[in-house]
Amino acid sequence: MEFESLILTFIVALIITPLIKKLAIKIGAVDQPSGRKVHQKVMPRLGGLAIYLSFMIGMIFFYPDSVYTIPILIGGTIIVITGMLDDLYELSPKWKLLGQILAAVVVLGSVQVEFINLPFGGQLYFGMFSIPITIIWIVAITNAINLIDGLDGLAAGVSSIALLTISSMSIIMGNDLVMVMGFMLLGSTVAFLFYNFYPAKIFMGDTGALFLGYMIGVFSLLGFKNVTVFSFIIPIVILGVPISDTIFAMIRRKLQGKPISAPDKSHLHHRLLQIGFSHPLTVLLIYVLSGIFSLAAVLFTKATMWGSLLLTLVLFLIIELVVELTGLISKNYRPLLNFVKKGFDIRRY
Template identity: 65%
Template sequence: MVYLTLFLCFVTSILITPLIKKLAIKIGATDQPNSRKVHQKVMPRLGGLAIYFSFLVGYLILRPVSDDYNVFAILLGGLIVIITGVLDDIIELSPKLKLLGQLVAAGIVVIYGGIQVEYITLPFGGELNFGYLSIPITIIWIVGITNAINLIDGLDGLAAGVSSISLITISGMAIFKGDIFVMSIGLILLGSTLGFLLYNFYPAKIFMGDSGALFLGYMISVLSLLGFKNVTVISFIVPIIILGVPISDTLFAIIRRIVNKQSISAPDKSHLHHCLLNLGYSHRKTVLMIYGMSAMFGLVAVIFSMATMWVSFIVVLALLLAIEIIVEKIGLVGKEYRPILNMLQGIRMK
């Protein structure tokens, strides 16, 4: 039944997206080209509505329930995020208002829904209880991942594809863990996203806009919490690895803006996809390369979750070195980050 619902979400998204495209054009929810953006013509956005409506269709058909999670809080938070994204696609909200919407959604999930990272079990015995910090830590995770997906939404099909790969990994690991709820939500969201991706892959006919990027980021952040909260240090790292591409790109963006004395929300053209384009790769090849990186992170996450502690440590070390090599080769950071790269190179030499 779950896989049939995934297919129905896929078909629903295919059927709804052209209607959303017409709506976006009619109400003026379009993305204008400028010096910072890659596209050269006016593009309809609001595509996130197609993903959201298809997801709702799948949820109403499957009606997944859980004794451990507050499903209503998750859906209510998703509604607030999608409303925030739709408003931004239409009238372009200020960064503060967008952040407020995300904080409200995260607060509902964490405080009302009770979904929190309360503790982690240490590898050599004992527990690390977060206590009162569990609420802000969980909220920061949700808001951080939500914005990470939003930040990589810079090329046709990029955010939708990376999100799909993350959802495949999360849903697959949920199947092995026997978590039917996370698997069900992940798969119906995957079907909805893949249907939209048919219209969003290069050359795109419609953008997902903030409505799509924020909703996908929010849902992925919550699903990763549901699947891996209150576990060991090893398992706690798994969702970080799964979302390695958007997290690392966001981390470097924050460092870049702090060093350059810019606002953290200030846009620039130094993200991973921009750097690959600057190296001469085509739009399509750049997106496919980042898909490959995301798939690599997903595979590493699966291996990491099944390995012993020492093997997991070696996997993380190898992953850090791979990130350092990629960052240095493609020029994701400049000379102002040399101390960071030197530190990573020192680890590689050892």
């Protein structure tokens, strides 16, 4: 069923994306060039609607009677309406957040994380904190994907890698529902990527970025809820690139005395462009980073506790090197590189 579902959503998205492009231009849902934008011409930005529609068609076709279908339909629709309104009218951050919270609340009955199994036996129940933890997780992943949507094909490609990993791991874990839903959304996203990779013909806009982030957040909870402490970080590892970029953006803005929600032009993709990488090469480099994190997530499922700790340490080291090499926090933040350089200088004497 997974391949049939992927093919169906792929074909539907491939057909309707050009139609969505015409609609976006007609109703004025376009992205204007500006100082913090990379593109130089007016672009239609309602492309996420094609991803949403093709995925929902797949859900209704393959899972008409599932207990998850209605909550996902309603929650997905709320998040898409939020994104569409932002693409059309540029909503304030508080209204976007409200839409994200409402969408998260809708699926609470289906995807709540109630407890995790501890590595040395026993379980840790979240109790009354289960609801806020679930909402915060979904909203955080939604925004992480939204923030990385800054270059042609970037958010769609990173999301595709994450979806492929989640679906593949669901096969290993025997979770057929998440596997098929993941493949359906993967088919929709890859088809859209044909029109969105550099040079893009259409942007997904907040309509698509919020929807992809929302669904990935829901899938990750459905696939990995009520698991061990170390397995609980698997979805975090899969989404390591957008999550790290979001965290360092918050740190950077705090150090600069700016509001956390203030936009800037210092995200990972911006920094790689400023260093001198071309637009498509920057996107491909971030794909590679996402692939490394996804591979690490798969290794987590096979590793012992000490292996998991070692893998975590290696990932933190990779993140630190990327942060320092790109100047993601600031150009002067280079503690690890300075330490290594100092070590080489001492060895010369």
